Amino acid sequence: MKDIKAVINKYFEQIVAYRRHLHENPELSHEEKNTSEFIAAKLREMGLEPKTGVGGYGVTAVIEGAAPGKCVGLRADFDALPVKEVTGLPFASKNEGVSHACGHDVHTAMLLGAAHVLIELKDEFKGCVKLVFQPAEEDVLNCGSVPMIADGVLEDPKVDAMIGQHVWPQYTTGQAAIRNGAMMASSDRFHITIKGKGSHGSAPEDGVDAIVIASHVIAALQTIVSRKVSPRDAAVVTIGTIHGGSRYNVIADEVKLEGTSRNLNPEVRNKMPGRITEIAEGVAKAMGGEAVVEYFKGYSPTVNDPGMFDIIYGVMKETLGENAIVPEMSALGGEDFSYFCERIPCGFFWLGTRNPEQEFFPIHHGGFNADEKAIPTGIEIAVKSALAFLAK
């Protein structure tokens, strides 16, 4: 087998050029027309025959090995965020107010890089690798993986397993993390409307104060995580917005709250809509008002298959050394890779991309910039894990 590190290094400059082009030209979820065309054009230059328009702007391509066998998917997302970039990079976003603050430019460049490497190695493996370039990962209620699945991305050839990754600035370049089981959380949204009755601010007895009710509802919702979820199960209930009232001396008749609920355990997650509704309705009723709860299910938890965990962990150990693997980590962020995990065995990992000499910015911050020196590591783990699955 050819030396994979050497093959990656041969293409490194080109992969960085892909990344910088994508970084400079970010497009929001469902608007990634140019990004999609760029990906397809690069795949054609490599001699592949990409399929475009897969469930929207999705692009796929298949690299066949030397003999028939299983098929493994490698997935990268490619949408950007409505975040103003403040990195000051020479290749900073040219699309005002939009940027690759989640590092999906790096994911896409790494998958194009993996394509170069796998094409060079194709006489050395059996089966095939399906490259899955996915749009709209950031749109929780209308995400890109679901229409790609509906459009047959897991069929023809049938995909037996899938591997995905995300850049992770909490860890330095050369580190990586993976967990056996739930790696990322479900991501649900809820809206609560509290209805009271307006009156003069000096005469609360004539009204029902929706602001006071809302404050009790918010405090009571925090008891779901502290008193109704086992301390061994990670969960979050956050109220992100509160709007109500019209004037300093008027009792508010209505307050609107918006929040998010996150869980790693699907069973706990399924109880959340009921708990949130009971508390909001019960507290409001006890205080003479009314609460209306709307609950919107977003991403499912991203749960790694034990077999895929073993493969990827093994590759990481061999590639980075055991000390560079951050053990047992999970996060309450959401990821629509979860819909692939619900259907076929999947493995998802985080790639350390922090340059310790630069100021730290988390993902979704306008200052975030992934260290390009991490790119070869991300490609190496993905390619070796894919080949290890096909060889099994």
Ligand code: NI
């Ligand atoms: Ni992301």
